[in-house]
Amino acid sequence: MNIYWDKKKKRWTHLKTDRKLYWGKEEKKIASIANIESDLSFPVIVKKNKIGPLVGILATYHEKKQFTGNIKLFLTLQKQLASKGGILFIFTLRGVRKSYITGYIFNLRTSKWVKSTFPLPDIVYNRLCKREEESSPLFQELTSLLKNKEIPFFNPHFFNKQKVLSHLQKDPVIRRHIPHTIPFSNRQHLQYLYYKFSKVYIKPVEGSKGKGIFTLTFSKTCITLQTQNSSHKFFSVTSCWQAVEKLLKNKKYIAQEAIKLNTHYNNKYDLRIHAHRSKTLWKITGIGVRVANTNKITTHVPQGGKIATIAELDTELQYDQVNTITNRVGHMLEEQFGLLGEFSMDVGISNTGHYYIFEVNSKPMLFDEPEIELDRTRKLVSTCYELSSFNQETHG
Known part of the structure; x- marks a missing residue:
């Protein structure tokens, strides 16, 4: 069967007037009406008068596009969930309220994202792009709400x-x-590495995609600093540290033994x-x-x-x-x-x-290998069913 989004009345409806339908963690009722005016339909499967799971993906707000992130992943998850009767929507921290969320659902017929309101979902998957968002008051409010409502929230934050x-x-x-790894923030750390290792990788604690990484190679006569694009030799720990300190830019780094x-x-x-x-x-x-x-x-x-x-x-x-x-x-x-x-x-x-x-x-990015990426999304769909207590084998 289908449910429909009525853009004028801003509500979800269905045509089964003789049947009550519920969705979301709090099992909110979907209005039943005799005639549907909306052409925005979404296929669902009903089990014991409930549809779902209703999966919310937390994405980063974008002023022009409403949200941003791994759109290809979002679309693949939406299609795979829809094929099993589940429903996926995207939302940002700005769309969260105490009893409902304003978000976006992809309409397969029109190939467009539709802005809608949803009840609190059965499960939430965190795909925020920016670390600073996870330390914001809005994020703390969301995590508190999800905890109070006992809504599973997986991959809750970036790793350090x-x-x-x-x-x-x-x-x-x-x-x-695990290779020998230490914090790296001062000249004493550099001195320690010089006597301990022949080569180390210096990595930003909160970096990704290889950005900000450089190496230090130690010999009896010099220290070689190599970035992604250049190489420099230094003939003392002091002169090397002066250059390294500029690269650190007051951010937190680790030093990791080169294997x-x-x-x-x-x-x-x-x-x-x-x-x-x-x-x-x-x-x-x-x-x-x-x-x-x-x-x-x-x-x-x-x-x-x-x-x-x-x-x-x-x-x-x-x-x-x-x-x-x-x-x-x-x-x-x-x-x-x-x-x-x-x-x-x-x-x-x-x-x-x-x-x-x-x-x-x-928060793994897209895998370049299509077969791995496809299997990844299938496993994520299975996880959504498992953690939200929906059984995808018998659902429907």
Whole structure:
């Protein structure tokens, strides 16, 4: 059956006058009428007089486009949910009220986003683009509302690299898979690194896509500082620190031991692992390979990295080990940072065959591999059903 959005009267309706329909966490009633004037219809499946799950995606406000973010992901999730009878809408922090939310739903017939009002959803997926939004009063009000209404809110915030790696090191198994990592903010840290390591990566604690990363390579005669686009030599810790301090720009950074990685045609590579929840376990959705370009310091595609496949590698992947690491990481993350539906990891394989976790991301971007991205969205839909207590196998 269909439900309809009446733009004039600003209400949702349905044609089954002999049947009561409810939706959202608070099971709000949908008005039934004899004649529908609206042409904005949305397919649903009814189970025990309720439709859903009603899934809200929290996105970043945009002055001209109303909202912004990973639109391709939003559309794919909407279509997959609709095919199972679920409903997805996008909203921003500005649209939240105590008993309803103003948001946007995509109409497949017109291929346009329609502004509508919705009851409080069964579940919310956080896809905010900007970290500062998660420290705003509006965000705090939303999280408080969701907690009071017992509405699941997954991937509740961005990860802080330092806090994530520090927490993961509490697990005795995972600890062996994390490179030596310390805060990096002063000359004393640089002095320590100079005597301890031959090479380190300096990374912004709240960075992404390889932005802001640079390396320091130490020898007896000099320190080489390499950014994504340039290289400079310094002949004392003091002179090096003067240059490094300008790059830090008063932001928080970590220093991470550089691991001698396996190579693909003489260029280092690492793995992009996407993981999803499956009831009480964390499983791998897919694994992509990213190969650094010649003379580039990271494998990120926006920084010149190339895409490869596991089949192209000379190394045979140890799937049992990777699965174990992924499951333990998922449980450790939820223990410290709250409910998750997905995460991704950047994992390297050393030239001795050891696996190292470089970073963990709470809001994975689109995977360049279509098969991984498609499976990812399917797993996210399953998560929405699971966490909202809808059973997608019997729904309908």
